[in-house]
Amino acid sequence: MRVCIRTGQPAHAPKPRILPAPFWQNRAAHAHSGGAQLRQLRNSHGVARRFVINKSMNETGANDSQPERTGTNGSGSSTHRSPVLRGIRDALVLPAWIVGFSLLGVGSLAQDVGFPFGVAVLSTLLMWAAPAQVILFGGVAGGTALPLLAVAVSLSSIRLLPMTVAMMPMLRRPGQSLLTQLFVAHYVAVTVWIESNRRMPTMPEEERFRYYLGFANACLLVATTMTGIGFLLSAAVPLYLAAGLLFLTPLFFTIALIAGARTLIDQAALFIGAVLAPLFTLLVGPDFDLLATGLVGGTLAWLIGRRRR
Numbered sequence: 592m593r594v595c596i597r598t599g600q601p602a603h604a605p606k607p608r609i610l611p612a613p614f615w616q617n618r619a620a621h622a623h624s625g626g627a628q629l630r631q632l633r634n635s636h637g638v639a640r641r642f643v644i645n646k647s648m649n650e651t652g653a654n655d656s657q658p659e660r661t662g663t664n665g666s667g668s669s670t671h672r673s674p675v676l677r678g679i680r681d682a683l684v685l686p687a688w689i690v691g692f693s694l695l696g697v698g699s700l701a702q703d704v705g706f707p708f709g710v711a712v713l714s715t716l717l718m719w720a721a722p723a724q725v726i727l728f729g730g731v732a733g734g735t736a737l738p739l740l741a742v743a744v745s746l747s748s749i750r751l752l753p754m755t756v757a758m759m760p761m762l763r764r765p766g767q768s769l770l771t772q773l774f775v776a777h778y779v780a781v782t783v784w785i786e787s788n789r790r791m792p793t794m795p796e797e798e799r800f801r802y803y804l805g806f807a808n809a810c811l812l813v814a815t816t817m818t819g820i821g822f823l824l825s826a827a828v829p830l831y832l833a834a835g836l837l838f839l840t841p842l843f844f845t846i847a848l849i850a851g852a853r854t855l856i857d858q859a860a861l862f863i864g865a866v867l868a869p870l871f872t873l874l875v876g877p878d879f880d881l882l883a884t885g886l887v888g889g890t891l892a893w894l895i896g897r898r899r900r
Contacts, residue, residue: 674798678805681790686782687810689843691817696833697724698821704732708822715818719780719811721837723747754784761791761799775800778807785847856896863888 694715701711706728714724723744730740755776762775783806791799821828852858867888871880 674794674801675805678802678807679809681786682806682809683813686786686806686843687813689839690780690782690810691813692836693839694721694724694814694818695821695828696836697721697728698818698823699825699828699833700725700728701818702822702825704728706731708819711822712815712819715815716811718744719777719814720748720751725837751779751784754781755779758784758787761787762803764800775803778803778811780807780810781841781844782847783807783810785844789847854896855899856892859895860889860892863891
């Protein structure tokens, strides 16, 4: 054992001298470590990138699954309101009152010819057509036979058949029974038809049925109430005012048709009908003028639209 001369303590073995590696080995080592670091950096970047993408997708899906909430009260926008409530709201803005005031004269007419209050109100609930109600009350007052009155009322309401045929495809749902379809068809009227055709095509299919029920029931209930009010106010409503109120529905119908005419066929049908109506009144008389105008004018408009396609 080696001993230090000055201290007398055991001397440690000298540390071996480590010579630097040749430059070609240093370059290879640096290249290898650099490549490993680069691969590690790429892997970590890819994991982070996938994490960010997945997180953003999850947040987007969560946001999409929640209903959009706008408005000042924080209860949700009108877009996510119940379709039934939206239908009631749209009806009460104007269309229900147009129908209601036109049937105000029907209630007054029913009281003048001697019908009880319940019959006047039920006529609106069950018939739901002012021209047919006028024919019924006027025919009974004039002593017309009931079978002839039934035929006359049916013919006056046949105009609703093409409206019902055009409306039902938007309301029919899978598994819907025939009884339900007949119940829904009862609500078809001029105002309900024109407004539903203007509003429902842009709605989701699952909302149309409920919206239609809300809109139509609001119109029917307002019209029934106004029929009862017209019956009670018969003495206060002059005859010419009651007759004039009946023209509110065709006037609103014409204005709504003009506002909703967006295609060439619709515009051509309105223009041709306006031109042919006075002409057919002179040629075929006031009994069949509207029928002839609709048949000829509608056919010409269809041919014009087909030729432009």
